[in-house]
Amino acid sequence: MRLKEAVRPITYLKARAADVVQDVAENGAPYVITQKGEAKAVLMGVEQYDAWKRALALMKLISMGEAEAARGETVPLEEAFARALKVIDD
Numbered sequence: 746m747r748l749k750e751a752v753r754p755i756t757y758l759k760a761r762a763a764d765v766v767q768d769v770a771e772n773g774a775p776y777v778i779t780q781k782g783e784a785k786a787v788l789m790g791v792e793q794y795d796a797w798k799r800a801l802a803l804m805k806l807i808s809m810g811e812a813e814a815a816r817g818e819t820v821p822l823e824e825a826f827a828r829a830l831k832v833i834d835d
């Protein structure tokens with residue numbers, strides 16, 4: 746399902762909550778919920794949310810690493826991987 750097809754008003758969600766949750770869980774496609782014609786929330790499956798959070802954490806690590814390298818704050822590769830794994834696991 747394309748995102749445009751998954752835009753639904755809150756009344757749709759109220760009337761079909763169980764169906765929407767099942768669709769999100771089975772197909773992994775998020776729904777954009779609108780209220781008064783404006784997008785207000787995104788409903789996504791737990792697996793997609795977890796993947797999104799992991800990707801966001803990885804992007805944060807990359808950004809932090811780039812800033813440290815620009816300041817000349819580098820560490821040996823083994824230490825860098827150990828630090829990254831610790832942050833990801835937290």
